[in-house]
Amino acid sequence: MAAWQAAKHGTRVVLFDSNARPGKKLLITGSGRCNLSNTKCAPERYTCDESDFLSRAWAEFSQADLVNLLGELGIPLYATDDGWYYPLSNSAANVAEILIELLVAAGVEFVPESRVVQISPAGYGFKVYCGNKEKPVYVDSLVVASGGKAYPQTGSDGSLFPIIRGLGHRILPTRPALAPVLLEGGTTSLLKGVRLDAGCMLVKNEKVVESTVGNVIFTEWGMNGPGVMDLSHWIEKPEQEDYRLVVNFLPGKESLLFDFLQQGAQNGLSTRAVLLGLLPEKVVSWAMDGLDIEPNQLAGDLSPEQANTLARKLTSTSLKVLGVKGYSHAQCSTGGVAVSEVNGSTMESKIVPGIFFAGEVLNVNGPCGGYNLHWALTSGRIAGRGAALRGKMSSLD
Helix, strand or coil: HHHHHHHHHCCCCCCECCCCCCCCCHHHHHHHCCEEEEEECHHHHHHHCCCCCCHHHHHCCHHHHHHHHHCCCCEEEEEECCCCEEECCHHHHHHHHHHHHHHHHCCCCCCCCCCCEEEEECEEEEEEECCCCCHHHCCCEEECCCCCCHHHHCCCCCCCCCHHHHHCCEEEEEEHHHHHHEEEECHHHCCCCCCCCEEEEECCCCCCEEEEEEEEEEEECEEEEEHHHCHHCCCCCCCCEEEEEECCCCCCEEEEHHHHHHHHHHHHHHHHHHHHCCCHHHHHEEEEEEECCCCCEEEEHHHHHHHHHHHHHHHHHEEEEEEEHHHHCCCCCEECHHHHCCCCCCCEECCCCCCECCCCHEEEEECCCCCHHHHHHHHHHHHHHHCCCCCCHHCCC
């Protein structure tokens, strides 16, 4: 997006990519469907190190602006019932191909399989050195959109962070974000394969950190899915802190349990049959296990104590957090370039004029559902425009 935007302003643009072809990371977004945005995208849905940074960015280019622009570029979107935007083609590969054709049509020059190893200020601009090139390339402006550390197999490995730090920028510690969570004990292995909407509350040293409601998947090692991945970036040094994940299998439906038990008692149903009307069979078997409730025990025979114990297990099971899966399994990473050192209206560095940033290289993190790709495209558009305007100023000098 940054390269196309800069080229549309009439400037010469050179695109360095460590891969043979641009868009490698884009291909895996949205499980191959390319979740480009969300109807709820707004500054308050993200976390970063300066509160008003994102507000300035949104003032330059709003959520509606991005949706309209993509439509004009031949990538019309549709929104699911929960607000997730996808291309009508439902294909990340199609989106990548269209964007590449747009870059070619705009005259962007590609330098594939080129890993930047040094950036040196030179007069008004910079010299960019690549590992496989003998001579540097001189540029008036430079947009850094190298990603963070998530999915290093796509080339996004954080290798530019030391170079950016060497130019004077503060690089905040990185951690996997939107990653599966590792949990202790056999609970999740008993529920392996269960997928449902659940409430998840992260507790650190007996204090609530954050809570979500969303789809989760139980595995032999822990939990996956948006409902728990949205909490993963808060988990720091789990070997030193006591993190617990409190799971609610009936979010927003807690009172239904007692209503169903009462109705089931009137209909002569067993407790198990009542629960099967609310939850998957594996969850029902797990919930009743260890509670001294016989499989065929009638709902009407449950004591108040048994009913309350069952309700607590289904709405507030506490699991010890061991950590999160690494960068290779994370959708994005937190940390990176501190946004307090970047102009939110232009994405230009406040430390090194002429360097612009876009996407995950910045310390901006959003939840699952298209938020982070939306941020990459939005910041890319702003950065590309800013870099092009600076280049034009250089040509006028």
